Amino acid sequence: xxxxxxxxxxxxxxxxxxxxxxxxxxxxxxxxxxxxxxxxxxxxxxxxxxxxxxxxxxxxxxxxxxxxxxxxxxxxxxxxxxxxxxxxxxxxxxxxxxxxxxxxxxxxxxxxxxxxxxxxxxxxxxxxxxxxxxxxxxxxxxxxxxxxxxxxxxxxxxxxxxxxxxxxxxxxxxxxxxxxxxxxxxxxxxxxxxxxxxxxxxxxxxxxxxxxxxxxxxxxxxxxxxxxxxxxxxxxxxxx
Amino acid sequence: xxxxxxxxxxxxxxxxxxxxxxxxxxxxxxxxxxxxxxxxxxxxxxxxxxxxxxxxxxxxxxxxxxxxxxxxxxxxxxxxxxxxxxxxxxxxxxxxxxxxxxxxxxxxxxxxxxxxxxxxxxxxxxxxxxxxxxxxxxxxxxxxxxxxxxxxxxxxxxxxxxxxxxxxxxxxxxxxxxxxxxxxxxxxxxxxxxxxxxxxxxxxxxxxxxxxxxxxxxxxxxxxxxxxxxxxxxxxxxxxxxxxxxxxxxxxxxxxxxxxxxxxxxxxxxxxxxxxxxxxxxxxxxxxxxxxxxxxxxxxxxxxxxxxxxxxxxxxxxxxxxxxxxxxxxxxxxxxxxxxxxxxxxxxxxxxxxxxxxxxxxxxxxxxxxxxxxxxxxxxxxxxxxxxxxxxxxxxxxxxxxxxxxxxxxxxxxxxxxxxxxxxxxxxxxxxxxxxxxxxxxxxxxxxxxxxxxxxxxxxxxxxxxxxxxxxxxxxxxxxxxxxxxxxxxxxxxxxxxxxxxxxxxxxxxxxxxxxxxxxxxxxxxxxxxxxxxxxxxxxxxxxxxxxxxxxxxxxxxxxxxxxxxxxxxxxxxxxxxxxxxxxxxxxxxxxxxxxxxxxxxxxx
Numbered sequence: 067x068x069x070x071x072x073x074x075x076x077x078x079x080x081x082x083x084x085x086x087x088x089x090x091x092x093x094x095x096x097x098x099x100x101x102x103x104x105x106x107x108x109x110x111x112x113x114x115x116x117x118x119x120x121x122x123x124x125x126x127x128x129x130x131x132x133x134x135x136x137x138x139x140x141x142x143x144x145x146x147x148x149x150x151x152x153x154x155x156x157x158x159x160x161x162x163x164x165x166x167x168x169x170x171x172x173x174x175x176x177x178x179x180x181x182x183x184x185x186x187x188x189x190x191x192x193x194x195x196x197x198x199x200x201x202x203x204x205x206x207x208x209x210x211x212x213x214x215x216x217x218x219x220x221x222x223x224x225x226x227x228x229x230x231x232x233x234x235x236x237x238x239x240x241x242x243x244x245x246x247x248x249x250x251x252x253x254x255x256x257x258x259x260x261x262x263x264x265x266x267x268x269x270x271x272x273x274x275x276x277x278x279x280x281x282x283x284x285x286x287x288x289x290x291x292x293x294x295x296x297x298x299x300x301x302x303x304x305x306x
Numbered sequence: 307x308x309x310x311x312x313x314x315x316x317x318x319x320x321x322x323x324x325x326x327x328x329x330x331x332x333x334x335x336x337x338x339x340x341x342x343x344x345x346x347x348x349x350x351x352x353x354x355x356x357x358x359x360x361x362x363x364x365x366x367x368x369x370x371x372x373x374x375x376x377x378x379x380x381x382x383x384x385x386x387x388x389x390x391x392x393x394x395x396x397x398x399x400x401x402x403x404x405x406x407x408x409x410x411x412x413x414x415x416x417x418x419x420x421x422x423x424x425x426x427x428x429x430x431x432x433x434x435x436x437x438x439x440x441x442x443x444x445x446x447x448x449x450x451x452x453x454x455x456x457x458x459x460x461x462x463x464x465x466x467x468x469x470x471x472x473x474x475x476x477x478x479x480x481x482x483x484x485x486x487x488x489x490x491x492x493x494x495x496x497x498x499x500x501x502x503x504x505x506x507x508x509x510x511x512x513x514x515x516x517x518x519x520x521x522x523x524x525x526x527x528x529x530x531x532x533x534x535x536x537x538x539x540x541x542x543x544x545x546x547x548x549x550x551x552x553x554x555x556x557x558x559x560x561x562x563x564x565x566x567x568x569x570x571x572x573x574x575x576x577x578x579x580x581x582x583x584x585x586x587x588x589x590x591x592x593x594x595x596x597x598x599x600x601x602x603x604x605x606x607x608x609x610x611x612x613x614x615x616x617x618x619x620x621x622x623x624x625x626x627x628x629x630x631x632x633x634x635x636x637x638x639x640x641x642x643x644x645x646x647x648x649x650x651x652x653x654x655x656x657x658x659x660x661x662x663x664x665x666x667x668x669x670x671x672x673x674x675x676x677x678x679x680x681x682x683x684x685x686x687x688x689x690x691x692x693x694x695x696x697x698x699x700x701x702x703x704x705x706x707x708x709x710x711x712x713x714x715x716x717x718x719x720x721x722x723x724x725x726x727x728x729x730x731x732x733x734x735x736x737x738x739x740x741x742x743x744x745x746x747x748x749x750x751x752x753x754x755x756x757x758x759x760x761x762x763x764x765x766x767x768x769x770x771x772x773x774x775x776x777x778x779x780x781x782x783x784x785x786x787x788x789x790x791x792x793x794x795x796x797x798x799x800x801x802x803x804x805x806x807x808x809x810x811x812x813x814x815x816x817x818x819x820x821x822x823x824x825x826x827x828x829x830x831x832x833x834x835x836x837x838x839x840x841x842x843x844x845x846x847x848x849x850x851x852x853x854x855x856x857x858x859x860x861x862x863x864x865x866x867x868x869x870x871x872x873x874x875x876x877x878x879x880x881x882x883x884x885x886x887x888x889x890x891x892x893x894x895x896x897x898x899x900x901x902x903x904x905x906x907x908x909x910x911x
């Protein structure tokens with residue numbers, strides 16, 4: 067019993083220490099920063115779902131569908147269950163005659179809440195599952211209690227993993243922000259053009275070479291595109 | 307008579323063997339060749355490639371595949387050719403070659419051993435000194451420019467003298483991050499160098515060679531009496547750290563070398579046709595890399611004194627200006643504020659946050675675009691566009707913008723500023739309808755108007771925000787938490803599994819110490835009773851049964867050989883308890899050993 071108590075105390079202490087070290091996910095930013103998405107040129111800004119959504123709306127009204135889709139995608143990462151974001155994103159896509167994006171059952175489950183909450187649910191799942199295993203060692207006869215705890219913990223971990231499977235690929239996605247861009251066979255400006263991508267199309271980046279990135283389109287075709295014509299859905303550099 | 311017959315037989319056999327060997331050798335030799343006319347064209351023109359075969363097997367010939375060139379078969383011809391006074395039938399295939407991009411192309415020959423043909427495609431007539439044709443009639447060609455004459459002092463040639471490469475820099479002292487326009491000159495001797503196999507590259511990782519122009523300028527130059535075709539690439543060099551450096555440039559190319567003795571070459575020169583000359587010359591291509599002579603460069607660090615807080619690393623000479631898309635608008639309408647930074651320098655480091663915060667305005671992060679006025683991107687204009695939305699009606703002033711950079715000529719930090727801009731904001735429309743941004747010059751106006759009608763309205767801003775879009779569970783710092791938790795829980799599980807043994811070990815030590823103390827006191831009955839009690843407790847805990855259920859039968863079943871000793875100890879304990887029989891010192895030692903062995907799981911000796 068003493069060992070279990072020590073382990074639990076240690077776990078809680080570690081949890082508190084790491085949580086204290088984390089940047090506050092819901093820190094109150096300056097008003098202007100809350101409205102604005104971060105870029106390299108706005109180092110004090112921060113991302114907010116409402117700010118990104120409003121900015122995407124502005125871009126859509128200004129006739130810049132590439133930037134609009136980019137910011138809708140970014141807003142959807144922070145608020146995946148926001149119906150307005152999805153509706154406007156689908157509307158802009160459909161106005162450009164893009165096919166609607168299919169959303170499977172796994173994606174619908176994963177989009178119940180935002181990824182930050184999902185991450186903490188996963189940690190809680192590890193705690194509950196681990197504690198259940200410890201209880202099983204000490205109180206072997208209370209089978210119902212620890213089996214229920216173990217199932218709950220595994221379900222929470224599974225929910226987090228499911229969310230990561232759905233949202234993980236978004237990290238490598240990018241949106242075409244130029245009016246058109248050529249997909250080339252080789253990563254040089256003289257490379258043979260294979261096909262054209264329209265503004266606001268979403269592609270997956272698989273590799274990079276100097277000023278070009280190797281992309282895979284929604285139809286499965288691959289080629290090199292000028293890096294300047296794309297914008298990452300998830301910017302590589304976090305905002306300080 | 308037999309001897310001469312044998313002699314003539316052997317001579318005939320030798321001739322037959324020679325003819326057979328010659329035939330097989332000829333079968334391996336290339337029986338097809340190709341020509342291209344003209345070998346220099348400009349974009350939009352075509353060249354005619356004629357492939358001629360002496361063995362009439364051109365029907366199955368595959369068209370060559372060269373990236374950037376399109377091949378189209380125009381027709382087949384058959385003709386008689388007289389080579390060395392002998393008539394032979396040959397067939398030709400005529401192919402139109404149309405370039406899709408400019409450059410120097412190497413067209414592979416019809417057989418694996420054939421020499422490739424070189425086709426030079428220029429973007430315009432000036433770049434390659436090509437004759438201008440008009441309506442099929444070629445006007446009198448302009449006088450070709452006189453080739454420059456020079457000497458080879460300071461130029462580093464290839465081993466056979468057929469090519470050279472040079473790095474030309476305007477200055478020898480630069481600052482870290484400063485862009486320096488450089489020229490890379492590659493000279494090749496026509497006829498000896500067949501192709502360039504790549505762009506020139508600079509040696510060393512302390513420099514970056516940016517925006518190498520894809521199409522080199524071409525000049526003819528005579529060096530030491532030999533004509534050279536000189537290709538000049540323009541680029542921009544930038545140093546990443548201070549210090550003294552020595553720079554060289556490498557260029558891969560293919561040259562023709564002869565693998566036959568000079569006597570064969572002399573014989574080949576006596577032959578008439580170029581085809582046979584090639585056949586006897588034994589000219590083969592060889593890939594080499596030529597390196598320029600080293601150029602010394604002194605790189606200075608940027609001064610830290612007087613460095614502005616908003617300095618983004620821009621080094622060069624810049625000017626700035628600003629404007630807005632509309633000076634009169636409605637509250638709530640977006641307006642685009644533009645800042646133009648023009649001049650010469652490292653535009654990749656030119657950055658500006660524009661306006662971070664203005665009272666009564668909503669600011670959005672700016673986007674930047676760059677338009678170059680030279681092929682290397684050294685000169686041009688970078689434009690920053692920032693959307694702004696006025697929240698309140700009335701006369702408003704958008705503050706002036708500023709931009710800091712380091713000027714390598716004056717050797718100090720400079721600050722450029724723009725004037726404030728006054729705008730008039732009208733009251734918001736009552737219906738709050740959506741509209742395109744002020745200015746209305748967007749090419750996607752129709753899309754904007756169509757889109758704005760179907761969009762759901764904006765959301766009220768909340769205080770929730772985050773510094774990165776990467777999901778929390780994919781951030782390495784956060785991942786340390788579940789990993790540490792999992793490790794901690796695994797450690798706890800392992801600790802729990804080992805704990806009973808360790809606890810039992812400590813308890814056993816205590817019990818044995820207690821039993822030894824009783825033995826030292828010489829009280830045999832207490833010793834035996836205590837020993838039995840200890841054994842019963844230990845065995846009951848070990849077997850997970852109550853102590854009263856440990857019977858002689860149970861001992862026999864579980865302990866086997868040791869059951870006899872334990873049973874005797876239990877009997878003596880009963881006897882001592884009820885009869886008071888004393889045990890001597892030897893008995894204590896023996897029983898202590900037996901009890902200790904059982905408590906510590908030890909096997910009998």
